Amino acid sequence: MSGNTRKVAADPSASRWDQVADQIQLTLDQDQLTNCMRCGFCLPACPTYRETGLEAASPRGRIALMKAVHDGLIKPDQSFAAQMDLCLGCRACEPACPAGVTYGRLLEQTRASIQTHHPRSKLEKAIRDFFFRYLFPHPERLRLSSYLLAFYQRTGLRALVHHTGLSRVLPAHLRQMDCILPTADPRGSRSRTGEIVKPEGKPIGRVGMFRGCIMDIIFTETNQNTVKLLTALGYEVVFPDTQTCCGALHAHAGEKELAIELAKQNIAAFKEWEVDWIASNAGGCGAMLIEYPHLLEGKPDWEKEADWFAGRIKDVSQLIVEAGDSLPFRAKVPQRVTYQDSCHLRNGMKITVEPRRLIRSIPGVTFVELFEADRCCGSAGIYNLTQPEMSMNILDEKMEHVKTTGADILITSNPGCLLQMKLGIERAGLQKQMRAVHLIDFLAECLDQSENKQEKAGQEI
Numbered sequence: 001m002s003g004n005t006r007k008v009a010a011d012p013s014a015s016r017w018d019q020v021a022d023q024i025q026l027t028l029d030q031d032q033l034t035n036c037m038r039c040g041f042c043l044p045a046c047p048t049y050r051e052t053g054l055e056a057a058s059p060r061g062r063i064a065l066m067k068a069v070h071d072g073l074i075k076p077d078q079s080f081a082a083q084m085d086l087c088l089g090c091r092a093c094e095p096a097c098p099a100g101v102t103y104g105r106l107l108e109q110t111r112a113s114i115q116t117h118h119p120r121s122k123l124e125k126a127i128r129d130f131f132f133r134y135l136f137p138h139p140e141r142l143r144l145s146s147y148l149l150a151f152y153q154r155t156g157l158r159a160l161v162h163h164t165g166l167s168r169v170l171p172a173h174l175r176q177m178d179c180i181l182p183t184a185d186p187r188g189s190r191s192r193t194g195e196i197v198k199p200e201g202k203p204i205g206r207v208g209m210f211r212g213c214i215m216d217i218i219f220t221e222t223n224q225n226t227v228k229l230l231t232a233l234g235y236e237v238v239f240p241d242t243q244t245c246c247g248a249l250h251a252h253a254g255e256k257e258l259a260i261e262l263a264k265q266n267i268a269a270f271k272e273w274e275v276d277w278i279a280s281n282a283g284g285c286g287a288m289l290i291e292y293p294h295l296l297e298g299k300p301d302w303e304k305e306a307d308w309f310a311g312r313i314k315d316v317s318q319l320i321v322e323a324g325d326s327l328p329f330r331a332k333v334p335q336r337v338t339y340q341d342s343c344h345l346r347n348g349m350k351i352t353v354e355p356r357r358l359i360r361s362i363p364g365v366t367f368v369e370l371f372e373a374d375r376c377c378g379s380a381g382i383y384n385l386t387q388p389e390m391s392m393n394i395l396d397e398k399m400e401h402v403k404t405t406g407a408d409i410l411i412t413s414n415p416g417c418l419l420q421m422k423l424g425i426e427r428a429g430l431q432k433q434m435r436a437v438h439l440i441d442f443l444a445e446c447l448d449q450s451e452n453k454q455e456k457a458g459q460e461i
Contacts, residue, residue, distance in 0.1 A: 016117050020076045023113035024069050032106055033067045035099045036060065042093035042103075047376050047394050048086055056083050059093035059103050066110055081114050086390065088383050089252050090343035090376035104348075105294065108251050115254025132255050136213050136245045137262055143186050146217040150184040173388055173423065180422040181218070188216045189223035190239040197227050203236035207319065208275035208312075210266075210289065212415075213245040215282050219415050225444035226281045226316050232447065233323040237279075240269040248288035248344075251295070252381055263292045264302060267309045278309070281316045281440050283414035284381065287348025289313045315345060316440055317354035317413065329446040331364030337442075338370045338407040340398070340421060342414035346374055355413055355439050362446050371401040377412075379420035392427075395420060399428040410436045 042059040043049050049058035056065065062083060068074040084107065091104045120128070135141055152158055158178065161167050167175045189211045207230055211223055227237050243266050247259035266289070270278055280286035290313045292306040320327070337359055345351045352374075360367045378384060378394035402410060402424065410425070412418050421436035437445075 017076050019117040020113050021069055021072070023116055024066065024076070024110060025072070027109050027113060028066060028070050028106060029102075029109065030070070032101055032103075033063065033070060035101045036063045036067075036097075037099050038064070039098065041096045041098060045092040045096040045375075047088055047090065047092070047378070048390065051390060051393055057086060059087075059097075059101075062087060063101070063103065063106065066106060076114070081118060084110055084114065086387060088343075088376050088378070088380040088394075090380060091347035092343060092374065092376065094347055108254070108256070111252070111254035112256040113254075115256075128253070128255075132250055132253065132258055136249065137258065139188070139213065139216070139244060142213055143188050143217060146184040146186040150186055153181075153183045171388060173384065173392055173427075176426045177384075177419065177423055180419065180426055182221075184217050185220040186217060187220070189220055189227075190241065192220070192224060193227055193237075193239065195239055195241065197231055197237040199231040199234045199236060201234065204234040204323065205236070205276040206274070207235045207237050208270045208273055208278045209237050209239050210243065210246070210278055210280045210285060211239060212282050212285050215285070215415050219418075219438065222281060222415070222438050222440050225440050226279065228444055229316070229320060229327065229440065229447065230279065232327060233320065235319065235323070238273050238275065240273050242269040242272075244269075246285040246288045247295075248284050249381055251288065251291075256295075259288075260295055260299075263295050263306070267292065267302070267305050270309060270312075271305065275312060277314045277319060278312045279314055279316050279319055281413070281438070283315070283342030283345030283349065283351075284416060286313060286315050286351075287344035290349060313349075315349055315351045315354065315413070317351060317358055320443070321354045321357060327443070327447055329362040329443065331362050331446055334364050334366070335408045336366045336368060336406055337409045337411060338368045338402065338405040339373060339439075340370055340377060340402075340410060340412045340417060341373050342412055342417050343376050343380070345413050351413075355411070358439070358443060359411065362443075365446075368405045368407055370405055372398075377417055377420045377424070379414075379416040381416060384420060384423075391420075395424045396427065399424040399430070402434075403428065403430070408434055409442065410434055411439050411442055412436065413439045 038060055040060060046058050055061040065080060065083060069076050087107055089104060089107055093103050135145065162179065167178065209227060216223060230237050244262050247262035250259040250262065280289060290310045292310050293303065296302040296306040339355060339359060341352065356367065359365060376394060377398050378391035384391040410421050412421055418436055418438050425431060425434060425436055
């Protein structure tokens with residue numbers, strides 16, 4: 001029997017944790033709970049289990065805890081919530097599971113139950129409400145707030161804060177993160193490209209560009225390069241103006257109802273444009289977008305629309321490869337390159353071959369496979385903010401493997417992963433040896449060089 005999605009009526013006589021238990025009993029997917037065979041194949045795939053060696057910190061252990069609460073054998077408490085929070089949600093356990101348990105969905109259902117009834121301080125609640133309700137779902141507010149960040153970065157205020165030691169009030173990893181954060185662009189992607197970007201000649205298809213929320217103002221250049229590559233291949237690219245945040249951060253944090261509202265808004269935005277495909281250049285966003293049918297399950301007015309939407313989601317690397325790898329790439333100088341998988345791109349969207357194929361296709365590039373490239377880097381959305389110690393432990397081990405590649409460039413396909421890789425390079429003291437780059441930006445660099453050479457040759461003739 002699949003989990004019931006009914007809401008729990010508030011019982012004043014029941015404790016908050018009793019209400020969490022009731023919600024879990026009503027909403028957790030019983031089929032998935034019982035499908036777990038306790039075989040242990042997930043253990044070596046789980047970063048938190050490998051770090052702690054604790055059964056409770058493994059997917060098998062967490063499912064056992066969920067099932068015990070679901071069956072009424074134990075009562076949830078703060079330690080139960082803490083163990084759910086410790087999970088990165090990387091979903092590396094899913095491809096390792098011979099029974100095909102969708103652990104990520106169980107985790108989100110459990111976190112949603114905890115979030116609904118868990119007592120929080122006024123400060124914590126205010127912070128969550130600010131980001132999840134009043135900021136991320138509203139692109140205009142996000143762009144307005146980014147003016148403050150841009151002012152801080154561009155006026156020398158950031159340098160002053162670090163030079164005078166004022167930044168020492170922050171933990172070391174946040175100080176380092178501040179130093180490597182790209183310069184914000186409050187204008188966003190659409191204001192720089194317009195609503196529609198047409199290719200030369202007849203379009204081979206219409207692509208709706210999913211611009212993201214943080215992606216749109218912090219990684220604006222990556223969005224621009226995405227459009228550049230797609231139009232060079234012959235795609236027409238459109239920017240639906242009413243799109244919003246994908247809802248991944250909300251769903252992972254237990255804010256399921258907010259995630260549902262964001263999903264509805266995005267579906268309506270892209271449906272209006274009658275797109276052939278919807279392009280994502282962020283693994284975390286893409287994995288969330290294809291989950292809309294599950295998120296909207298049980299909502300008759302939206303189930304068909306959600307299927308339409310999810311069926312059109314493509315990672316940009318897929319669109320490039322499917323167009324025939326016809327772009328004229330060439331590395332500026334011979335370079336040694338390695339690649340770190342985005343967990344959600346790999347485990348959610350099942351994209352592993354296309355990024356590597358594109359990197360290998362570039363003349364002048366030597367591709368070196370990274371040991372355990374499929375293991376999480378410790379970013380996991382906002383995990384590096386909420387669980388900094390575990391995140392940094394995972395990152396530091398990752399960088400030991402990166403060192404052995406001898407790479408000049410470390411590539412990944414997700415903005416959170418990219419920031420984490422930049423932070424890892426900083427922590428490992430590798431700034432003079434390598435740089436971290438988004439796959440799309442690297443491809444655009446190589447395309448630029450090839451085009452410039454062609455233009456120069458044409459001028460010389």
